Amino acid sequence: MTGPETIHASCVVVGEAGLLIRGPSGAGKSSLVREILFRAGRTGRFCRLVSDDRTRLAAQHGRLVASPVEPLSGCLEVRGVGIVRSPFEPAAVVRLVIDLSEDPERYPGDRDGRVELCGVMVPRLCGRAGASSADIAIARLSGVCDTVVTL
Known part of the structure; x- marks a missing residue:
């Protein structure tokens, strides 16, 4: 098991599902976050920013947990406007990772469908930088839950 780390994401x-969005500067991470918040909110689903630009990841009880990095809590970049304040959650269990890149595989292999972060395997999607992926991300999160059995 690896320790906590801070990543560009x-x-x-x-x-109840956290969505971690990774990619290089300018790939559209903040824009995708805003689009997801808008679309999920329009359907009445709970949705909230956790972090923008820098995210702290840690493995906790076999789950990958994301949280904001101080002093960026509640800050969201809006290109052409600057940094705006936004309601945020202090942590989320990551259920899906979206990796944004300039040239994702057209037909990714099975091994591309998961990624290990902090020793925890998480489902993964690859998307094109700058493309609208909000509908795909929200649909993929539908029905994702954490089953806990108490004996």
Whole structure:
């Protein structure tokens, strides 16, 4: 098991599922976060920013947990406007990772469908930088839950 780490990524929670968005500067992470917040909110689903630009990841009880990095808590970049304040959650269990890149594989292999972060395997999607992926991300999160059995 590896320790906590801080990465260049954004995170949003939809329902109870955290969505971690990774990619290089200018790939559209903040724009995708805003689009997900808008679309999920329009359907009445709970959705909230967790972090933008820098995200702290840690493994906790076999789950990958994302949280904001101080002093960026509640800050969201809006290109052409600057940094705006936004309601945020202090943490989320990451259920899906979206990796944004300039040239993602057209037909990714099975091994591309998961990624290990902090020793925890998480489902993964690859998307094109700058493309609208909000509908795909929200649909993929539908029905994602954490089953806990108490004996």
